[in-house]
Structure formats: C-alpha cells, structure tokens
Amino acid sequence: MPASKRHPETSLTPRRAATRDRLIDAAHEVFAERGFHGASVEDLCERAGFTRGAFYSNFSxxxxxxxxxxxxxxxxxxxxxxxxxxxxxxxxxxxxxxxxxxxxxxxxxxxxxxxxxxxxxxxxxxxxxxxxxxxxxxxxxxxxxxxxxxxxxxxxxxxxxxxxxxxxxxxxxxxxxxxxxxxxxxxxxxxxxxxxxxxxxxxxxxxx
Amino acid sequence: MPASKRHPETSLTPRRAATRDRLIDAAHEVFAERGFHGASVEDLCERAGFTRGAFYSNFSxxxxxxxxxxxxxxxxxxxxxxxxxxxxxxxxxxxxxxxxxxxxxxxxxxxxxxxxxxxxxxxxxxxxxxxxxxxxxxxxxxxxxxxxxxxxxxxxxxxxxxxxxxxxxxxxxxxxxxxxxxxxxxxxxxxxxxxxxxxxxxxxxxxx
Structure with a gap:
C-alpha cells in the first residue's frame, strides 16, 4: 500500500514522496553492493544525494x-x-x-x-x-x-x-x-x- | 562420520582429535556470542587456549x-x-x-x-x-x-x-x-x- 495510506496522519506531499522513493532506490543499490550490515545510513544518504536530516525526517x-x-x-x-x-x-x-x-x-x-x-x-x-x-x-x-x-x-x-x-x-x-x-x-x-x-x-x- | 574417517590419509592421533574437538567446542561458544562474521580465528584460538598454528594445522x-x-x-x-x-x-x-x-x-x-x-x-x-x-x-x-x-x-x-x-x-x-x-x-x-x-x-x- 502506498506510504500515504500507511501514514494517514501525515499525508505525503509529492516532494516528500519523491524523497522517500529516491532514498529507497539508493538503498537497493547500496544493499546490493555492501549488504544490510555493511551499509550505513551515511552511505545511503550519500548515494541518494540527501543529508542525514532528510533521511531521518522520512525514516526513523x-x-x-x-x-x-x-x-x-x-x-x-x-x-x-x-x-x-x-x-x-x-x-x-x-x-x-x-x-x-x-x-x-x-x-x-x-x-x-x-x-x-x-x-x-x-x-x-x-x-x-x-x-x-x-x-x-x-x-x-x-x-x-x-x-x-x-x-x-x-x-x-x-x-x-x-x-x-x-x-x-x-x-x-x-x-x-x-x-x-x-x-x-x-x-x-x-x-x-x-x-x-x-x-x-x-x-x-x-x-x- | 568421525574426522578420522573423513581423512583416511592422515588418520588422527587421539591428541589431534582432542585438539579438533576443543576448537569445535570453542567455536560453538564464540559463534553463539558474536556470530560467524563477528568471530575471528584469533577469538576461537583464544577461547580454546591454542595458538593460530594449532588452528591451521587442523583447519584450513x-x-x-x-x-x-x-x-x-x-x-x-x-x-x-x-x-x-x-x-x-x-x-x-x-x-x-x-x-x-x-x-x-x-x-x-x-x-x-x-x-x-x-x-x-x-x-x-x-x-x-x-x-x-x-x-x-x-x-x-x-x-x-x-x-x-x-x-x-x-x-x-x-x-x-x-x-x-x-x-x-x-x-x-x-x-x-x-x-x-x-x-x-x-x-x-x-x-x-x-x-x-x-x-x-x-x-x-x-x-x-
């Protein structure tokens, strides 16, 4: 189900949804290369081109x-x-x-x-x-x-x-x-x- | 099958078999605590009370x-x-x-x-x-x-x-x-x- 339905209390703006999608795409790449344990939040942010702040405002x-x-x-x-x-x-x-x-x-x-x-x-x-x-x-x-x-x-x-x-x-x-x-x-x-x-x-x- | 049967060319002395058993017991403990990736050969040797030499003369x-x-x-x-x-x-x-x-x-x-x-x-x-x-x-x-x-x-x-x-x-x-x-x-x-x-x-x- 789309993220907007999972969090009805924070219905996502298109921009926010695009940020989440980009972080998820970057995570796919980085996990493929380094595995779950080998990939840090910093690695994911760097690949997606976002700050840690952007990450943590989307995922805990x-x-x-x-x-x-x-x-x-x-x-x-x-x-x-x-x-x-x-x-x-x-x-x-x-x-x-x-x-x-x-x-x-x-x-x-x-x-x-x-x-x-x-x-x-x-x-x-x-x-x-x-x-x-x-x-x-x-x-x-x-x-x-x-x-x-x-x-x-x-x-x-x-x-x-x-x-x-x-x-x-x-x-x-x-x-x-x-x-x-x-x-x-x-x-x-x-x-x-x-x-x-x-x-x-x-x-x-x-x-x- | 016992190790001695797996390596008929190097039939194990009782002492060698005991060393292998002790390394295996130590490995069980260390893997339980730190996982396979988290446990080094050094950790296993230290727990078993053997040198790296003893390890590598038993396992490659x-x-x-x-x-x-x-x-x-x-x-x-x-x-x-x-x-x-x-x-x-x-x-x-x-x-x-x-x-x-x-x-x-x-x-x-x-x-x-x-x-x-x-x-x-x-x-x-x-x-x-x-x-x-x-x-x-x-x-x-x-x-x-x-x-x-x-x-x-x-x-x-x-x-x-x-x-x-x-x-x-x-x-x-x-x-x-x-x-x-x-x-x-x-x-x-x-x-x-x-x-x-x-x-x-x-x-x-x-x-x-």
Whole structure:
C-alpha cells in the first residue's frame, strides 16, 4: 500500500514522496553492493544525494527503511498473485506455476531480495525491536496471502489438505529456500522449481 | 562420520582429535556470542587456549571449521532419523513427528544452529569458494536424507507424491524456516510444527 495510506496522519506531499522513493532506490543499490550490515545510513544518504536530516525526517532508522522496502515488495507480489489467481482459465497448479515464474523472472532483484530478507531476518532474531516489527510485517503478508489462497480455493471448490495459513507459510518458506538453493547451485535448481513441485501437492488431489 | 574417517590419509592421533574437538567446542561458544562474521580465528584460538598454528594445522580456514561443525551436526541428525525411521510401530506421520521433536528438543542448540547455518549460507552465496563447498556438503546431507526416505517408503509400501529428493529438500527448507519463524514468534509457532503439518501431506494419503 502506498506510504500515504500507511501514514494517514501525515499525508505525503509529492516532494516528500519523491524523497522517500529516491532514498529507497539508493538503498537497493547500496544493499546490493555492501549488504544490510555493511551499509550505513551515511552511505545511503550519500548515494541518494540527501543529508542525514532528510533521511531521518522520512525514516526513523535503517530498519524502518528495510521494512518499507519489504512492504512495497510484498504488496507488488500480492497484487501479482491476486491477478493470476483470478484467471479461471488456469488450473490451480498453473496458478502456482505462473506466480512463481513471475516472481523469479528478475534474477537480479530476486538475489537482492533474498540477501536482504535473509540478513534482516538474522538481525531480527538478534534484536528484539527489529524482531517485533519484522514478525508483525511478515504476519501481515502471510495473512494477505492466506486470504487470497482461501478465496481462490473456495471459488474453485478446492479443499486444501493444509490450512490456508500453513499453505502461505509453506509457500514463503519454500520460495525463499528454493532461491537460496538456486543461488548456490544455479544449474541444478531453477529458481521456483522446488516450490512449484511441492505446492502442487499442497493444493490437493483435485488441483489438476 | 568421525574426522578420522573423513581423512583416511592422515588418520588422527587421539591428541589431534582432542585438539579438533576443543576448537569445535570453542567455536560453538564464540559463534553463539558474536556470530560467524563477528568471530575471528584469533577469538576461537583464544577461547580454546591454542595458538593460530594449532588452528591451521587442523583447519584450513574458519569456513573449513564451519563445514566440519555442519558435517558433525548433520551426521548426528541423520543417525537419529535412521533410528526413528526403523521403528515399524510408528506410522510415517509419527516418524516425521518424532524426528522433528527430537531435532527441536534442545532450543539453545537449534537457535545456534539456525544462526550459524543462515549466516554461512549468506556467506556462501557471496563467496564462490565457500559456495562450492557448502553446496557440496548440503547436497551430501540431502542425498543421505533422500536415501533414508526412499528406503523407509519402500519398506512400508508407500508411494510419495513427490520425489525423495524433493521430500528431503522440502524437509530441510521447512525445518529451517520453521525455526526462523519460531525464533521470531516463539509463542505462536512451536519449532517444528509447520514442517510436521506439511510433511505429513507430502507422505501421501496412505501415511496415517
């Protein structure tokens, strides 16, 4: 959801929104080069051409910026899932395949996303404030995904052999682990392949 | 497998084996405190009470030490799986549950293991030499686990809806992700619960 909806009390001016976007673009580049721990707020400001003041008037911390990046990425992903799930010309297994193919199509982005998500999860397990924010955000994504799974299954008359929440948890786990395995063994494991094969089974026998 | 079997050309003296064990124990402690990246070879030597010379006559690098820790952990885990899988008084679903319960029983160890494995995977994705070693080692564990799954399924007349390799990949992914989710949300997600629920489905309809 756009930042303006997340902070209704401070509805963003176009200029402020552009500053946030530029800081987020710069962060993508700097995280790709140095990783989450290796990149300081100063590095991000320098790349974006802003002062620390501009940074802190938009984000309370580097963690806050990562949460915003993650929120945007997840919303884009969920919108893509909703679009594909609505296509009644596809079987459920084809829906899963189409989602994974779209998700993994930009290899550079997938790699960056996997690195950032993995680093931030490590940070969140060690830092309790980051842990609470990350758990809350991940739960939000999972709930949205589970709702989509539930609605799609109901519309198609499917009964899944696991709960929609477990389906969402398993999808997120398998997609992330599959990307990790793909990055280690690019030739033997196409990105998304493991998740597609396993999720097909979790759709149940009727999935086609 | 014991270190002496891995290096038949340099069969270890008891004293040498004791040095390796002490370095590994010290590494567990130091990694728990400072993480993989935060712990230097000097830190490990200091904790174990050895010189750098003693370290390098046993391990070629910090990476090599982590690979040995991982190998020992995996072998212990696989031995546990083999033992439980041989119990014909358990249904396949009960075998999976028993393996996961045993695996997640030592919370401190699981946390340390999850942190070290996650940090080393990040390192391996960025460093091609570490990447090759890690991919090879993970593939070895996966192959052993897949073989156990295949043998157990055959003995019990089960036909799994995914290949034994995919079952092993999914088990490793779900167990790791489940531990990560548990560390972030200790109350809502018991460690091992997600993997147990999903793997039961991957055992097929006949699993009981």
């Amino acid at each position: 911390s580097k963690d806050d910026l990562v949460l915003e990046i993650s929120q945007r990425y997840s919303e884009r992903l969920l919108a893509g899932v909703a679009q594909v799930a609505a296509r009644d010309d596809l079987t459920p297994a084809e829906v899963v395949q189409a989602v994974l193919t779209a998700w993994t199509s930009d290899r550079r982005e997938r790699r960056l996303w996997w690195l950032l998500q993995t680093e931030f999860t490590l940070h969140a397990v060690r830092d309790s404030a980051a842990g609470r924010s990350w758990a809350k955000q991940q739960a939000g994504v999972r709930t949205s995904l589970a709702r989509l799974v539930e609605e799609t299954a109901a519309r198609r008359g499917l009964t899944l052999p696991v709960s929609a929440d477990d389906f969402a948890r398993a999808a997120m786990a398998l997609a992330a682990a599959g990307t990790g395995q793909h990055l280690l063994e690019p030739r033997s494991q196409p990105d998304g392949a493991l998740a597609a094969r396993v999720l097909r089974v979790l759709l149940g026998a009727q999935a086609g | 690098s910090k990476d090599d030490l982590v690979l040995e820790i991982s190998q020992r952990y995996s072998e212990r885990l696989l031995a546990g799986v083999a033992q439980v899988a041989a119990r014909d008084d358990l249904t396949p679903a009960e075998v999976v549950q028993a393996v996961l319960t045993a695996w997640t029983s030592d919370r401190r160890e699981r946390r340390l293991w999850w942190l070290l494995q996650t940090e080393f995977t990040l390192h391996a994705v960025r460093d091609s030499a570490a990447g090759r070693s890690w991919a090879k080692q993970q593939a070895g564990v996966r192959t052993s686990l897949a073989r156990l799954v295949e043998e157990t399924a055959a003995r019990r007349g089960l036909t799994l809806p995914v290949s034994a390799d995919d079952f092993a990949r999914a088990a490793m992914a779900l167990a790791a992700a489940g531990t990560g989710q548990h560390l972030l949300e200790p109350r809502s997600q018991p460690d091992g619960a997600l993997a147990a629920r999903v793997l039961r489905v991957l055992l097929g309809a006949q699993a009981g």
